[in-house]
Amino acid sequence: MTGFTPLASLIGGMMIGLSAVLLMLWEGRIAGISGIAGRLLPPYRDSAFLSRFGFVIGLVTAPIAMIAVGDVEVSQTVSSNIPLMLGAGLLVGFGSVWGNGCTSGHGVCGLSRLSTRSFVATGIFMTTAIITVFLIRHVIGA
Template identity: 80%
Template sequence: MTEFTPLASTAGGMMIGLSAVLLMLWEGRIAGISGIAGRLLPPYLDKAFPSRLAFVIGLVAAPLAMMAATGAPVAQTVSSNIPLMIAAGLLVGFGSVWGNGCTSGHGVCGLSRLSTRSMVATAVFMTVAFITVFVVRHVLGG
């Protein structure tokens, strides 16, 4: 079971929101992780490359910094089923491309801009997530 952590969750949400606002302010860009990460490869090696790289490095470094600061391990998804994890990653990548954005782009930035497309995308993400959790926990017994 996942722990109920309202203070840590609120602080994390505030930091995500702040980073999205700062990226929009400084770069004029939406903080969609799939778009930022996807533009780390050629032909997108432009003047914004260093800020995109710093953003992705921050995503990787943040849990490591948290672990160093608290001494506690950071919650993560772990599975010994490598083919399942590969399939899940490919499905998420495909969904991000097909949906013109990921959960961070639509759920955080799109909803705050009252984008109808983002509202629909986020509703679909959440519905599929609820169904997936139900099936994995209650049907498959995982």
């Protein structure tokens, strides 16, 4: 279980919201991570490539910078089960394509725009996440 950090969580949420608003304001784009990351690959070599690249680099380097600068305890682990991780990655990628967006696009940007499609998508992936956690922790016992 992670610690209760309301101030850090509030600040983090505000930063996510601010970055989504700024991306919409400056680029006219929704801050959906799967769409941004997916458009780093060919054939999407256009004028917005550098801003997408910078966005993804920020996602990767921000936690590293927090660990280096702050007194951040890293308590989360990544599974060493390679087939499980590959399967999970493929399912997330498939879900992002099939659902026309990912959790950040629908959950952060879509809900704030009162998008019906995003309400449905967010409800589906949150329900699926709850069921998955329940099954893995209480039925399978992993």
